[in-house]
Structures are given as structure tokens and as C-alpha cells.
Amino acid sequence: FCTSVEQNYKNCKDVLNYVVAHPEVQTAAHTFPRVFVLCGPHRSGTTLLYNLLACDPASRAPTLLDMVYPVPPLVRSDTAAQSQRK
Numbered sequence: 001f002c003t004s005v006e007q008n009y010k011n012c013k014d015v016l017n018y019v020v021a022h023p024e025v026q027t028a029a030h031t032f033p034r035v036f037v038l039c040g041p042h043r044s045g046t047t048l049l050y051n052l053l054a055c056d057p058a059s060r061a062p063t064l065l066d067m068v069y070p071v072p073p074l075v076r077s078d079t080a081a082q083s084q085r086k
Contacts, residue, residue, distance in 0.1 A: 007068075014071040033060075 019025055038053070040046040054061035066074065 011068075011070055018071045018073075 036053070038046055038050055050061060053059055
């Protein structure tokens with residue numbers, strides 16, 4: 001539990017520091033896109049639906065590494081940086 005709390009605190013601190021260091025990501029009006037949370041029981045097709053939604057270029061389907069290490073945000077097409085993050 002303590003490790004999880006420490007990791008969440010570190011992620012929050014990293015995100016805040018990133019926003020302060022990169023003023024271009026700050027906006028006057030905080031307009032957030034709609035969020036779609038996908039969940040379901042085992043073997044119900046959630047992985048298939050996730051993969052189908054991830055194919056849409058207008059959407060953002062985060063990987064596990066994106067959620068564990070949110071800073072710096074990676075562009076979907078930057079496969080080299082994604083492989084270095086592992």
C-alpha cells in the first residue's frame with residue numbers, strides 16, 4: 001500500500017512539475033475531452049473493444065506504461081520513446 005501511495009504521489013508531482021515547465025500545455029479554459037472508461041468481467045470482449053477503440057486516430061487509448069509513468073507524455077507514433085520507457 002505504501003509503495004502505491006508513493007508512486008501516485010511521485011506521478012502527481014511529476015505531472016505538476018511538467019505543466020509548470022511547459023506553459024504551452026496550460027490553457028485558460030480547462031476543456032477536457034470526454035472520458036470513456038471500459039471495464040467488464042473476464043472474457044466479455046473488453047480487450048477486443050479496447051483494441052478497436054484504440055484504432056481510431058481521434059481517440060487516445062493509454063497503455064499501462066502511460067498510466068504508470070505519465071510524464072513526459074508520449075506521442076502515439078513515437079515508438080522509439082515508448083520502447084525506451086519499458
